[in-house]
Amino acid sequence: MSIQVPWSVLPDYRCFGCSPHNLHGLRLEFQAHPEGLQARFALDRGFESYPGVVHGGLVGVICDETIGNLIVLERRRPAFTVSMRTRFVTPLLVDRPYRCVARLRADDGDLFHGSADVLDADGVVCATATAVYQPFSLDQVRHQLTLGDDEVALLDQAITATLAPNGA
Template identity: 65%
Template sequence: MAGTVRVPWSVIPDYHCFGCSPHNAGGLRLRFTPDPEGLRTDFRLGRAFESYPGVVHGGMIGVIADELMGNLIVLARQQPAFTVSQRTRFLTPLLIDRDYHCVASLAATAPGPIRASAEVRDADGAVCATSTASYQPFELAAVRHQLTLGDDEVALLATALANGVQP
């Protein structure tokens, strides 16, 4: 399998994304790899993410799918986008301490929000959950007042988005 993909946010030394930051001790610390369909993450969730005994909380599955779809958009289109809507469908419960992976893909380009989809699969490849979402792209300058980043960090992020992240 190909190596881990760096997200643009990684140019910010102390970014704290709940989904993908290695700096967030309470986060998921997801890592992404290329996939023929788009982007993939492998995961195993323990009891800290439990709902019913032995079952992963469904909200966590939505978070993982959203994280993967959103980062695929950023990597493929070199532009960040906010989630506008998301729908997740559960086919089977996901169990704690089991291996799963999520694969995201983008819909064909069309005017308006960007559409993406994701599937969560078990170790045997069976689909356990699906998610679809719409994302609204934005320019960093337009949302600068909402971000808790310094001017130097915004500049780093803008360069990473425009030129790709350097290894």
């Protein structure tokens, strides 16, 4: 069963990673996972680098989206990515099923830490990522976002009321 991300309360959100409204995006959907959150995906040739191989930058996007949405769902705070390190074990191939599993680590003062693994259909790790995030309040970053007052209030309410992937 898919988990609704808080951004879905905005009728026209365009996130490249997770919005169903962005026709050029990845349109990731998230499901609960015992370790945190997961996204299942298969990318076609429109997302390739070398012939038949998924562009590595998209692997980073998928990990970042999955970890970032896990933060919002569990910590109930949005956060900007501060740094991210991706390790590629094997190339991802186009038109093959994969899943990204994200988990959070202990917070470090004001920062959130997360990691993700991208696994193939056999459960073999193809890529890993670790990332650090700086939480923010929507009011703090109003000057950077294109949201009206009503949208900020709606999104704040959705983030506060959201359930963690494990139902907490």
